[in-house]
Amino acid sequence: xxxxxxxxxxxxxxxxxxxxxxxxxxxxxxxxxxxxxxxxxxxxxxxxxxxxxxxxxxxxxxxxxxxxxxxxxxxxxxxxxxxxxxxxxxxxxxxxxxxxxxxxxxxxx
Amino acid sequence: xxxxxxxxxxxxxxxxxxxxxxxxxxxxxxxxxxxxxxxxxxxxxxxxxxxxxxxxxxxxxxxxxxxxxxxxxxxxxxxxxxxxxxxxxxxxxxxxxxxxxxxxxxxxxxxxxxxxxxxxxxxxxxxxxxxxxxxxxxxxxxxxxxxxxxxxxxxxxxxxxxxxxxxxx
Numbered sequence: 001x002x003x004x005x006x007x008x009x010x011x012x013x014x015x016x017x018x019x020x021x022x023x024x025x026x027x028x029x030x031x032x033x034x035x036x037x038x039x040x041x042x043x044x045x046x047x048x049x050x051x052x053x054x055x056x057x058x059x060x061x062x063x064x065x066x067x068x069x070x071x072x073x074x075x076x077x078x079x080x081x082x083x084x085x086x087x088x089x090x091x092x093x094x095x096x097x098x099x100x101x102x103x104x105x106x107x108x109x
Numbered sequence: 110x111x112x113x114x115x116x117x118x119x120x121x122x123x124x125x126x127x128x129x130x131x132x133x134x135x136x137x138x139x140x141x142x143x144x145x146x147x148x149x150x151x152x153x154x155x156x157x158x159x160x161x162x163x164x165x166x167x168x169x170x171x172x173x174x175x176x177x178x179x180x181x182x183x184x185x186x187x188x189x190x191x192x193x194x195x196x197x198x199x200x201x202x203x204x205x206x207x208x209x210x211x212x213x214x215x216x217x218x219x220x221x222x223x224x225x226x227x228x229x230x231x232x233x234x235x236x237x238x239x240x241x242x243x244x245x246x247x248x249x250x251x252x253x254x255x256x257x258x259x260x261x262x263x264x265x266x267x268x269x270x271x272x273x274x275x276x277x278x
Contacts (some may be wrong), residue, residue: 009142034142035195042199045141 004030005062009046009055011036016070017056023074027081031058116260118239123224123256130158130249133219135212137188138198143213148188151210152249155185155276157269160225160241164193164201168240168261173206175266182208184277191238192217214238225256240264244272252276 006024008031010017024031036043036055043053050057050068057068063080067073079085124130130148137146148158159176161169169191181187189211191198198211212219217236220226225239242264244253253272255264 032144034144035136036142037196037199 004032005060006031007034007059007061008032009034009036009049009057009059011038011055014055019070020056020058020073020077023077027077029077029081115262118227118258118260121224121239121256123241124243124251124254126251126254128251128254130243130245130251131219131222132249133212133214133222135190135214135219136195137210137212138195138202139210140199140202143195143198146212148212149249151188152186152245152247154247155273156245156247157181157185157187157273158190158243158245159187160190160220160223160238160243162237162240163191163235164197168263169201170205171263172240173201173209175264176209177205177207179266179270181269181273182206184273185244186210188212190214190219192220192236227260242269244269244276246276 006029008017008020008024010021010033012035034045036046040053043055046055046057047053049059050066052068054068056070056073057066058073059066065076067076132147132149134145134147136143137151159172161172163169173189176182176187187206187209189198189206189209191211191213192215193201193213194215195213198213202209202211214220217226217238220236220238223241225241227237227239229235229237239257240262241256242254243251246252252275253269255268
């Protein structure tokens with residue numbers, strides 16, 4: 001079985017995570033779900049891969065992108081894999097400029 | 110005679126030596142997260158597959174203390190299976206079972222398929238697993254199997270030591 005290129009770090013019943021899942025499904029992208037604990041202190045694996053303990057976070061081995069914050073992730077996914085994607089790298093650059101913007105807002109999710 | 114009852118369990122048609130361990134996919138829990146994994150994808154070398162009663166029962170506590178005392182996870186991959194949730198597995202692994210990963214099978218379908226299902230008096234609606242040990246080769250061939258025939262019963266650590274040594278050498 002081939003491993004999906006995208007790994008989603010998520011929390012059960014986290015609406016921000018569900019938003020990313022909806023986009024992954026809309027774009028028909030394969031992904032693996034890694035569930036972590038509600039307690040921030042229990043999320044060292046997320047911190048290690050993304051630099052922050054917030055979820056959702058994705059790792060896309062296809063592009064080498066790691067990203068937090070659902071709005072950024074949705075924008076990145078649509079820009080990279082959506083019908084409108086004309087330049088796979090563009091959305092990555094855009095997202096990188098405001099990567100930390102809403103992380104705090106989702107930190108308690 | 111001791112003044113307590115060890116109950117004999119009925120005969121069961123369980124996975125046995127020489128069989129290929131049936132494949133299944135369940136959430137597999139490590140110390141940090143859990144994700145759906147197929148046994149066939151996880152087994153890539155000698156593997157100790159341990160079925161045990163729900164996390165919190167003393168049988169599981171003893172089992173993982175034994176795993177740690179004997180250092181089995183240094184020699185082979187050690188995978189557990191119980192009906193407990195991933196959250197419970199994570200709590201268990203925080204205290205013991207160094208290097209172990211545990212599958213979560215709350216509906217006990219995997220436990221049923223392996224021939225290990227056990228009803229527990231006074232816990233209506235819960236299907237438990239008998240304690241069981243399967244030592245697998247890289248192709249999931251069962252090299253050693255032990256399934257409890259009494260309740261309670263514990264696997265013999267020295268027998269597992271020998272089986273691991275035979276397979277790894």
